[in-house]
Structure formats: structure tokens, C-alpha cells
Amino acid sequence: MIETTCPHCGKTYFVGQKSVPCPVEPHSTHDEFEAYQPDIPADNNLDNPNISGPLLGGVGAGTGVNCYPGTPGSCHPDAYIFVDYVSDPWDCLSRQMSVCPNTQRVFLVGSHYGLNYHGILTAKGKVTSKIQGVKDGFSYCGKKMIVISYRDGVI
Numbered sequence: 001m002i003e004t005t006c007p008h009c010g011k012t013y014f015v016g017q018k019s020v021p022c023p024v025e026p027h028s029t030h031d032e033f034e035a036y037q038p039d040i041p042a043d044n045n046l047d048n049p050n051i052s053g054p055l056l057g058g059v060g061a062g063t064g065v066n067c068y069p070g071t072p073g074s075c076h077p078d079a080y081i082f083v084d085y086v087s088d089p090w091d092c093l094s095r096q097m098s099v100c101p102n103t104q105r106v107f108l109v110g111s112h113y114g115l116n117y118h119g120i121l122t123a124k125g126k127v128t129s130k131i132q133g134v135k136d137g138f139s140y141c142g143k144k145m146i147v148i149s150y151r152d153g154v155i
Contacts, residue, residue: 042084042114045069055082055109066100068092075100083110083118090118093134105144112151120147 005011008025022028038054045051052070066079068086079096083089089108096103108120108131115121120131127135127147135145 040085045085047087048085051085055085056080066096066103068096075102077102077104078107079103079105080107080109083108083120084114089120103143105146106138107146107148109148110150112149115147115149121149125149125151 006022006024006028008022008028011022019029019031038051040051040054047069049069049071052067055069056065056067064078065076066073068079068081068089079100081089081092081096086092093106093108096106108115110118110120112121112125116123119128122128131145131147138145
């Protein structure tokens with residue numbers, strides 16, 4: 001995913017297909033990212049590596065990334081962890097960072113319910129203090145953690 005900043009309002013966002021007006025310059029728009037949840041039942045596909053293609057397509061990512069669930073392979077700068085489709089997203093994060101220490105960005109993607117269930121978001125859709133601590137640690141090391149809710153977008 002490509003990240004950019006609006007020269008008018010200073011908002012940083014991921015580039016996508018959703019046209020959003022700039023709050024400062026009314027004749028300018030941001031082409032922002034919008035995730036959609038694939039029509040794949042999570043309970044029947046938990047830890048199924050064969051669904052990584054449709055999951056990545058729902059967030060606009062292609063090949064050249066690490067994906068959970070997925071098949072182990074080479075390390076890439078970006079990793080996507082789909083929390084509704086893995087039994088333990090914390091283990092996925094731990095494995096990714098220990099096996100691929102050069103990972104630069106980790107995307108935690110899921111439904112509002114899944115993100116809340118795994119302690120990533122509060123019931124009100126805000127990141128938990130635990131995740132904020134992890135995000136701060138990533139930032140300290142020059143890395144990023146991004147949380148994407150199918151309901152609330154990039155958080």
C-alpha cells in the first residue's frame with residue numbers, strides 16, 4: 001500500500017479508490033483506501049493458507065507480501081495478519097518479526113468483532129493500550145503497525 005500526504009491539509013492516508021474531499025481545499029480530493037471484507041466464512045477457513053489471495057485482494061495488496069494465513073515463503077517488507085482467519089494473531093506477529101526481522105510494516109486486518117476479540121481494538125473502535133504500546137515500539141525501531149477494520153477503515 002502506498003502512503004501519501006495531502007499538500008493542502010497535511011492528512012496522511014493510504015492511496016485507494018474512495019474519493020474524499022480535502023477539508024482545506026474544496027476543489028481537491030484524496031483518493032483514499034477502503035477495505036472490504038471478502039465473502040469467506042471465517043469459522044470454516046481458520047488458518048487456511050488457500051484463502052490468502054482473496055483476503056489480500058480485499059485490502060488492495062498483491063504479491064510480494066507476507067500473509068497470515070498463508071504459506072511460508074520468503075520475507076517481504078509488508079506483512080498482513082487477517083485476525084478473523086487465524087487462531088492466534090499474536091503468534092503470527094511474533095513469528096513474522098522473529099523470522100523476518102527486516103519487516104517494515106505490519107497490517108492487522110479484520111472485522112470490528114475480531115479485532116476487539118483479540119484485544120486489538122476497544123468496543124468503541126479505538127486501539128487498545130497494548131496495541132498502542134506495540135505501535136510505539138515499532139515506531140521506535142523505524143517500523144509501522146497499521147490496524148485496518150472492515151467497519152472503521154484505517155485506525
